[in-house]
Amino acid sequence: GAVVSQHPSWVICKSGTSVKIECRSLDFQATTMFWYRQFPKQSLMLMATSNEGSKATYEQGVEKDKFLINHASLTLSTLTVTSAHPEDSSFYICSARSGFGATEAFFGQGTRLTVV
């Protein structure tokens, strides 16, 4: 299957600071990338969908000004958690698909964010 690389795999930051997470498709062009958040022992909750070159579509309840998503190229999407708070601590996972109509999604390895 296709490879999606996510970095960093873990990060610890202080409250009030911002953290950027990168998601790269290594061997295919990802027209669409998805960002999920997963709390311990819970399912993956979709935060936003981004298409290359356009604004991200955020799910209800997700603050777009707090979770900034940029999908400037066909191989890179970034999620920036701004002014992080301890309640933002979670496992963030990106996934990518190759085409608008493609159904199979490939996941990055996830980023464990801890805000202290």
Added chain:
Amino acid sequence: GENVEQHPSTLSVQEGDSAVIKCTYSDSASNYFPWYKQELGKRPQLIIDIRSNVGEKKDQRIAVTLNKTAKHFSLHITETQPEDSAVYFCAATSYNNAGNMLTFGGGTRLMVKP
């Protein structure tokens, strides 16, 4: 939007027994149903998927069945092994302005006792 329900939330079986996980979905337009296995702290791994034009699909010890009329699909694992222990998620496609997306079930923690 799509709503995916998954049961049971935990499942404990003896090695060699079968395990069955069931999911229901709400959006009749959904046409793609993948199953993922996630080990602790790792990414979900696709283990099998089924599309709406097929009623059953099998890959070695894993099989998935789909009943479009009833809007439910199931994962069957036969001859379970300790390495099958993980959290399993079902998913169904749904659609937003950005195209199709996956909605996940709540997950099933499978424990296979040696």
